[in-house]
Amino acid sequence: MRLAKDGMEIEMKEKITFIIVLITVIGFLTGCGTPDEKSADNIQTNKKITVGFSQLGAESDWRVANTESIKSSLSYDNGYVLVFDDAQQKQDKQIMAIRKFIQQEVDCIVLAPVTEEGWETVLTEAKDAGIPVIIVDRMVNVADHDLYTAWVGSDFGREGKIACEWLKKYCEVNSIPSDDIHVLDIQGTLGATAQIGRTNGIVKASDLYGWDLVDLVPADYAQTKAKEVMQQMLKKHDNINVVYCENDNEAVGAIEALEEAGKKVGSDIKNGEVMIISFDAARSGLSKVLEGKIALDVECNPLQGEKINEVIRKVISGEEFEKYTYVEERVFSAVDHIDRVSVDGISYSVTVLTKDILDKREY
Numbered sequence: 594m595r596l597a598k599d600g601m602e603i604e605m606k607e608k609i610t611f612i613i614v615l616i617t618v619i620g621f622l623t624g625c626g627t628p629d630e631k632s633a634d635n636i637q638t639n640k641k642i643t644v645g646f647s648q649l650g651a652e653s654d655w656r657v658a659n660t661e662s663i664k665s666s667l668s669y670d671n672g673y674v675l676v677f678d679d680a681q682q683k684q685d686k687q688i689m690a691i692r693k694f695i696q697q698e699v700d701c702i703v704l705a706p707v708t709e710e711g712w713e714t715v716l717t718e719a720k721d722a723g724i725p726v727i728i729v730d731r732m733v734n735v736a737d738h739d740l741y742t743a744w745v746g747s748d749f750g751r752e753g754k755i756a757c758e759w760l761k762k763y764c765e766v767n768s769i770p771s772d773d774i775h776v777l778d779i780q781g782t783l784g785a786t787a788q789i790g791r792t793n794g795i796v797k798a799s800d801l802y803g804w805d806l807v808d809l810v811p812a813d814y815a816q817t818k819a820k821e822v823m824q825q826m827l828k829k830h831d832n833i834n835v836v837y838c839e840n841d842n843e844a845v846g847a848i849e850a851l852e853e854a855g856k857k858v859g860s861d862i863k864n865g866e867v868m869i870i871s872f873d874a875a876r877s878g879l880s881k882v883l884e885g886k887i888a889l890d891v892e893c894n895p896l897q898g899e900k901i902n903e904v905i906r907k908v909i910s911g912e913e914f915e916k917y918t919y920v921e922e923r924v925f926s927a928v929d930h931i932d933r934v935s936v937d938g939i940s941y942s943v944t945v946l947t948k949d950i951l952d953k954r955e956y
């Protein structure tokens with residue numbers, strides 16, 4: 594009896610053990626468990642690509658659109674486990690985030706760097722750990738270009754040149770002498786590739802065409818800061834007739850300050866209007882183009898997610914990939930009599946913005 598009972602007990606125990614093992618195996622195969630367990634399984638089974646994304650901040654409409662684009666392309670449904678970090682415009686926070694991604698042994702790091710300098714050490718750490726790094730948007734200035742795997746972004750130098758060639762053409766067409774042009778440059782974050790490229794454009798063109806570049810002041814790509822800068826500049830200079838804003842949020846801030854000071858913003862410099870030139874072509878900027886308050890808005894396309902996705906997949910699967918990928922961009926204007934500008938031998942068309950075009954824009 595006892596033996597039989599013991600035998601039954603042993604059989605029962607075996608059955609229970611078998612059921613537990615079965616449940617665990619089913620759980621494993623169907624992907625149950627916590628998100629962390631899931632991502633670990635996914636890396637092991639090579640199903641999902643784990644990406645650590647260090648975004649520099651959320652300072653502008655451009656940046657918000659950029660973050661959304663990357664998050665939606667590197668989504669779970671699209672085969673990724675994305676670890677996102679917003680560094681609030683601070684490089685040390687970005688460096689900390691990258692070190693954390695290395696510890697977490699992600700498959701790939703995406704870095705949108707706040708400024709160009711100071712990346713050697715942490716990029717060497719990522720390289721030593723064997724983790725590919727895709728730089729997006731702005732550039733890193735490192736002597737060894739093998740410290741990053743690839744880059745996806747815009748040609749900021751070309752954007753600046755397009756804006757300045759347009760202004761030159763505007764002056765020619767409207768018979769405005771060069772020395773009647775008094776430009777204020779509200780710069781982006783100093784040391785960021787976008788700032789360097791756009792500032793270079795206006796500095797070189799002012800020198801070449803004889804425009805008076807009254808001042809250059811950074812405003813961190815932020816609306817409130819740009820408004821303050823504009824207010825101070827209006828106290829300091831009484832002749833500014835072109836404000837070259839290095840992004841749309843700055844343009845919106847500058848327009849607020851100018852209008853509060855009783856100035857009229859528009860394209861008619863000859864009749865005392867202050868002309869605004871801007872970059873990004875985000876909805877906030879383009880609505881001002883439609884109102885005639887921004888004369889020219891050179892697009893900087895934040896929708897980089899799909900291109901980043903393509904590069905990552907190629908890198909991970911060992912296929913050939915382009916080291917540098919540029920996104921497509923357009924030029925929008927409120928002025929209807931300049932339809933093309935030429936930069937470095939290439940002709941770019943200038944689109945007169947309509948409500949229809951604006952309504953169809955993605956950001």
Ligand code: GYE
Nearest residue numbers: 653655656787814840893
């Ligand atoms: O123009 C600005 C943003 O680096 C291209 O950063 C980017 C710039 C963009 O904050 O709006």
